Amino acid sequence: MAQAIVPAPAAGRQRAAGAVVTDLVRFSPAFTVGAVLLLITLAFTLLSVLSPYDPTDRHVVPADLAPSLAHPLGTTSLGQDLFWIMTFAVRNSLIVAGLAVVIGRSIAVVLGSFLGYTGGTVDRALSSVTDSFIVIPRLPLLILIAAILKGTLSLPALALLIGLLDWAWPSKRYRAQVLTLREETFTQTAAFSGMRPLTVILREHVPFLVPFILADAITGFLYAIGMEITLSILGLTDLAVPTLGTTIYWANYYQALLSGKLWWLIAPVAASILMVVGFYQLSTSLSQYLDPRTRARALARRAAT
Amino acid sequence: MSEPRDGIRPGLTRRDFVGRGVALGGLLIPGTSLAAFLSACESGHPVQETARTSAQLPVNVPRDKTLVIDQIFRYSVTKNFNMYSPTTPSPTRHGLVMDTLWYIDQQTGQWINALASDKPAYNADFTQMTVTLRSGVAWSDGVPFSADDLAFTVQTLMASPGLIWSSDMQVNVKGIAKQDERTVVFTLKKPNPRFHLYFTSAYNAMYMMAKHVWEKAADPRTFPNFPPVSLGAYTFQDVDPNGYWELYKRRDDWQKTTAGMVAQNPGPDYVLTLFYGDDQHKVIAMKQHALDVLIDLNTEAFQTLRKGTSSVSSWYNDFPWAYPNELNVRFFGFNQTRAPYDNRDVRWALALALDLVSLQTNYEGGVTRVTPFQVPAVPSLIGKYHLPLESWLQQLSIDVDGQAYKPYDADVPKRIGSWAKASGHNVSDSISQLHQLFGIGWWKHAPDMATKLLTKNGFKKDGSGKWQLPDGKPWAMTIIAAPDEADAYRLALGAQDQWKKFGIDVTVQSLERDPFNQRQYVGDFDVTSTWGALAPTAIADLWQGLNPFHSRYFAPIGQSTQAQGSNNWMRFRSPELDRVIDQLTGTSPDNAAALDLSQQAVKIWTEQMLTLPTVSFKKFVTTDSTWWTGWPKSDHADRQPLYWFMGGRFAVQKVVPAK
Amino acid sequence: MRLLVSYVFPRLLQWAVVIVVGVTVAFAVPRLSPTQPVDQMLGRMSGMTATDPAAVASLRSAIIAMYGLQGTPLEQYGRFWQHLLRGDLGPSLTAFPTPVTEMIWQALPWTIGLLGISTILSWLLGLALGTLSAYRPHALWSRLLANGMVTIYPIPYFILALVLVLVFAYYVPLFPLVGGASGPPGLSLDYLGSIVWHAFLPALSLVLVLTAFRFLVARALASGVLSSDAVTFAETAGIPRRRIVSRYVMRNSMLPQITDLGLQIGAMFEGALITEVAFSYPGIGYRLFTAILQSDYNLILGVTLFSVVGIATAALLIDFAYPLFDPRVRYQ
């Protein structure tokens, strides 16, 4: 009986994307908050193109000015305009985190599904290797490698490094997901009815995996942002490239707090908190909408209030 | 007659001791919701100066009887006083607990006899050195110090490879004879007029072992020597198992220690060394009068501390505040195995392209002395090198397109002085005063001359003003630097800006401390912004600094200079310099010829631009006079204030309670 | 017996393989770094005292022998396993000659204390609040709590920790900035008091983040179980709510959370590196951090060995304990 009540997803898909967004905006405050915050972040990122100063140039503006009309976020002790630096910082942090998630998750999905579908000794052997990678503490390894490569750690290299250390755990999750899908009755019936295995995977399993990958990518993104900021604050990344973490590093380096230049610290910290919270609010409310099960529960809850 | 070598001594900088994480300490402002609250109290400083009843100390000893010292770093191992084994240094321990034969005070250059009663006596060909010891000195357990201890120390070190000084003793000492309770004669394998320097402390020198304690040790290399039987005026009392603090108590029989005999002052009853973490925490601790002396602060932290607290002062009462007389120099090292840095003209061009006045003021806050020589312009050396050689500097000329160009610029100190006046500091105009504060002079800021030098060597400028190497490729230079060594790192950033304006594509690679050291050891760099000096001890004789640069210790690219024991990271080979070093080796440091040869070496070094020295060291050695006074300051500079040097024990001993 | 052979033995084998691979990686990676600990030590020593270049060669080989770094990496690896089997992890290279085990035992209790309490506390808190919030989704407290947790969860931990340090240790100096305890060590009340006083902020930062995570997981799992047939049937049968929440909702959503708890406790040996660095807390993570920066091979290996064994054993115990919690997984 329940299926009849809930608007079938097929019907949902036909609705134009715009309509979906307006629904979400009207009905899920989390989505609105998230969307607004992300729009600000995107605006910041795009503004970096208009920056009159090159981010690596120093002493282009008078140093240590408090926020004013001329410099909305104030200036740093290195004589840089904090507003334009922040546009590059937000953009670079997003690039690192985005790349890291793509690298990490693609390895995880490929490996996870490969293990899930092949099974047998190959699966057991590779799985125990994956397990041992899970067992190795990731952060110290990351710090060690970053400390070694530090001077030469460009943005893509940093993303690759973070990505390469964040595939073990997700691959195990994907393998488990694939295993359950393989056991599902509809897979057997599809296989019996002569569907070639590849089409079974593409047409039957992928729609199941996509929301799962989306949700998992969120955690991946949060991990990557966290790692970039942690490594940079510890001074283990290329300090010349402005990112959220390196801006905080320089603020600490020039004792922004002690000498009363608070704006230099507030800007990167507030930016990283707002960006991450915005992203998380948006993505969770979106994935709730896409996943039929959670939508049903949401409807039930909504109707009750 | 090989001599103790201590070439370019990296010197003990803050980073050696302060772990990266700690330097961070980390202070940050919360999200927007809290920003309002914080900006409200942005104006007034959150941590007000409290009265004398400062924050309580981790140990219950009377505050007015305890001198609290910045421990500089946290000990990872607390119950081990074997300071001979190759482990992390423990600077605040050796001054209080260990002792050696002689000291040379870094501020005055004065020779101090400690365990020895007078100077070392050599025979004619410097193959024998006789030491007569001071009488009346006792170990902390009351056993008198005697010649047996000295002989036992050297023999034990010779027999245990891997300990500090062990291989030096093996290389130098043929035999040790104890003539009587107070006399020991060393016979040397080859003539060495500087053998006594092993026992003469600049930063430190051979610590004496208590024979009656160490002879029971199974293996001196792993003997913990805890609790230590000591010769210093203080005995070890208590330690925090996590390594955050150590407590020492003055010996009742402090007159039986050389520190007591030399300083003629009892000093504080207790000395507490305490680790507060990064500059941020030290400033707060000193504001709360929970810290009496600290090693160093970066400029911003010092300014904040100075403004908020009246009882706080560094070396000068006013600008430029910091202690400028450490025997060390900041310099740019060019990798002379890589083109174009192997070309002398190119190095000179890079020097002339720099505006040192701007570097010294905008990047270093105007607080350090400039020096054209690889020797710092400190009181004990300015009269031996900078002033006598200034006329030579004025005549020094380099060939630019056939005509002789004189690069020396004598009024650099004047320009820095006027910058200081413009920034509101009162600085006198007398040339001798300016020399004291800012050094004698440096190279002219002459980019046009630099351009001529480069074009003479086949360099061309492309359309957009960027330099191209003689082979046509764009000139891309990387400078390596360690951010935790603040002055060197800011000089690297300054040089990058200026050389970039000059037309070179410069990138700074900021490296973690150990990888930075390693890149220097194996020569994996174009330019390094680093530090070191030819005068590790405050004596005119530079043999200790020059010897490791002799080409016999040259380490090819890829092989670590540490394997050769040399600091020649720049990997130059100068036959003229070798000849001077060989002559100097046989000359006694007290002989006038030693100074003349050292001056020759400095001239060769400077003319060939083997390195590009810029400014000398400075440290905000800061003291709080709330509980203790009597620290050496610029107006009564009778000894060095570097308490973490072994020789700093006399400064600690002479401290008196504040009224 | 068949159960032992068919299941227990392969699982133990996998446990061993995982540890060997983990330890090998921890052995190899530091050695890939160009930084040579002996060169660094010579640099520090020559920075202090006069060492004749001619004498350096013998000093260097002596130190290499003392540190146990002689021979090819393979030989070192072989020697490492020999010593390990005798329980000797070798001396720390930065605090020679102190054995690594002594340094770890000295720092471990601090981490166990800090992490142990905050992990368990946040697990219980998060589980209870999460489940109740799922059961009462519209109550004001439940919605506020959920929004709060959703805001805290994504914040990068380092920033949260540093904000706490700033606000509660600097601006409003309630808590100390550095250290694990103050005063002479001992079981006296004020020493224990000072431990709590020092550990409060780090623990608070951990509890905040871990509770947020647990809350979200528990809430998702619980709301899943709540809409299951078994619960609706129990609800319709008028079974008291307390019993439904504990016997039906909690029990059914417990298993994945137990595995999480097990792994988190296993990971305790890795130490809360970021927490200890941000709060300068004297735990094992802080010690690992300084060891990494000073390329102290033996200490890095020692701490990693502890954490690898910790997590692998936790995973092993969880697998064995699985059937106890979920009858469906009983291995016949």
Next chain:
Amino acid sequence: MNLVAEATDLTAHYIVDAYGQKRTVRAVDGVSLAIRRDEVFGIAGESGCGKSTLLKALLGAITPPLTVRGGSVSYYVDRQRMDVLRMPEEDLRALRWRVVSYVPQGSMHVLNPVRRIRSTFRDFVQAHRQVGDRESDEMARRYLDGLGLPPKVLDSYPHQLSGGMRQRVTIALATILAPPLVLADEPTTALDVVMQRAVIGMLEQTRREAGGTLVLVTHDLGVHAHLAHRVAVLYAGQVVEEADANTLFERPLHPYTKHLIQSLPRIDDRARRVGIPGQPPALDAPPPGCRFHPRCPHAMAICRAEQPPMETVGPDHRVACFLVSGGAGDGG
């Protein structure tokens, strides 16, 4: 008239208004039923005709998005009428399992998977009786023994029992306190014929022992023929015909009922079964007039315009069709 429960003009719809879509599913539209003491009252109809919703309404288990738009449901307990839909939640919960109990649809999955059957019985019994664990176990053992179910069932977990066994355990759970009214939703579907027989036998036995009433909802007319005393036929949320079993099977009046009965396979009857063209209407937009008219072979103009009233055509026989109530009568 000794009624045990009654629904008068009951209207209950699923109202969904979220994410911008407003939908009302008119699952139960003006249903009136009188359920007598000590009888089996069958409710028949194709799937999607609102049978289960009606049963939920009878049980008073109104959880959103199901909302009551009109009418009432009442129970008659020792001569006292209770208005179920307006009772406070707590009182309704107290009634459950003492006065009315429920065998849910798909009761194969309603048992708590992580606990033994014995403890599930304790939950249900102790919810309404002040008895200790031991007594509850004894009660369950004796009750199952009486129903011919092996007592070892109590010690096993749900996943260790077959589907049929789980079904019967659920029925035992619902009837152990012998409530006067038992509502069963599709108890025989998804079972093989042999198991269906066992379940039907159990339903008969438990009702007879309790002397109570069984309201049986199933699309399987065969089960109604076997068990039900009276049957009501539901179509698109409305009762189209209600009669005692024999009258309904022998002399059905409503075209839909006739069709349902003709589609029943008979042992001796070889004729081809004729299906009704078209599908049961979507309940969110039911056709005007008589909801069966689009599929009714005798549909008349009036059928498309008005809703046929419920006519009593016999002692226990009611039907809502213009053929019977003679509307404009323009066609046979």
